[in-house]
Amino acid sequence: MQLMTPRLMLRRPGMDDLSEFLSCRNHPAVLPWLGPAIDAQRAGELLARQTVLPLEQGSAWHMLAIVGRNDGRMLGEVGFFLSEDRAQADLGWMVHPDQQGQGIATEAGRALLTHLFDRLHLHRVTAACELDNRGSWHLMERLGMRREAMRVQSRRGLRGWVDEVGYALLASEWPGATALQDG
Numbered sequence: 700m701q702l703m704t705p706r707l708m709l710r711r712p713g714m715d716d717l718s719e720f721l722s723c724r725n726h727p728a729v730l731p732w733l734g735p736a737i738d739a740q741r742a743g744e745l746l747a748r749q750t751v752l753p754l755e756q757g758s759a760w761h762m763l764a765i766v767g768r769n770d771g772r773m774l775g776e777v778g779f780f781l782s783e784d785r786a787q788a789d790l791g792w793m794v795h796p797d798q799q800g801q802g803i804a805t806e807a808g809r810a811l812l813t814h815l816f817d818r819l820h821l822h823r824v825t826a827a828c829e830l831d832n833r834g835s836w837h838l839m840e841r842l843g844m845r846r847e848a849m850r851v852q853s854r855r856g857l858r859g860w861v862d863e864v865g866y867a868l869l870a871s872e873w874p875g876a877t878a879l880q881d882g
């Protein structure tokens with residue numbers, strides 16, 4: 700599966716992405732939000748799982764590498780946990796800190812929502828992050844998601860118990876934004 704946008708290609712990651720994946724996932728600026736660093740063996744297992752995961756497998760975490768179309772570099776990742784009945788998904792994302800602030804997550808997130816609503820015909824998409832993670836919930840709002848929960852001390856982060864915000868978007872609320880450039 701490949702999703703094409705003006706600047707990006709979103710595709711299944713593979714073992715060739717291991718070092719770029721690790722340099723993003725374990726970057727000191729990313730760790731406060733995504734939890735403890737993972738080692739190469741664990742990261743390899745995650746990527747290997749993606750190479751054999753059926754595209755619409757329910758009860759599974761699906762990863763898409765965000766790759767620059769001009770140079771093929773992996774810039775980050777978007778992912779979604781597809782519910783068992785394949786009607787809902789919970790989103791996650793990371794962009795390498797050297798590449799943040801250029802609209803990459805926004806472009807990738809719109810492409811992912813288009814895929815989930817317009818192609819997989821999901822009913823509802825959710826996302827959640829720590830209240831202090833302004834970059835992530837700003838992104839949810841830029842993607843048109845609606846804040847529907849503020850959960851006090853509901854997540855045990857690296858800094859102890861932290862508040863969490865939850866966002867959602869229904870298919871009926873999705874404006875059908877950006878057309879993907881692939882067929």
Ligand SMILES: CC(C)(COP(=O)(O)OP(=O)(O)OC[C@H]1O[C@@H](n2cnc3c(N)ncnc32)[C@H](O)[C@@H]1OP(=O)(O)O)[C@@H](O)C(=O)NCCC(=O)NCCS
Nearest residue numbers: 729732792793794799800801802803804805828834835837
């Ligand atoms: C959250 C995260 C994925 C955002 O990635 P990003 O690529 O920097 O996001 P964007 O560039 O699309 O948006 C970031 C800012 O750049 C601005 N921006 C700059 N150029 C832009 C463009 N061309 N289009 C859209 N926004 C642009 C946005 O307005 C936004 O500003 P804001 O945060 O003040 O609202 C990134 O910060 C990250 O990886 N964080 C660590 C991991 C993480 O927290 N994951 C979520 C855990 S729950």
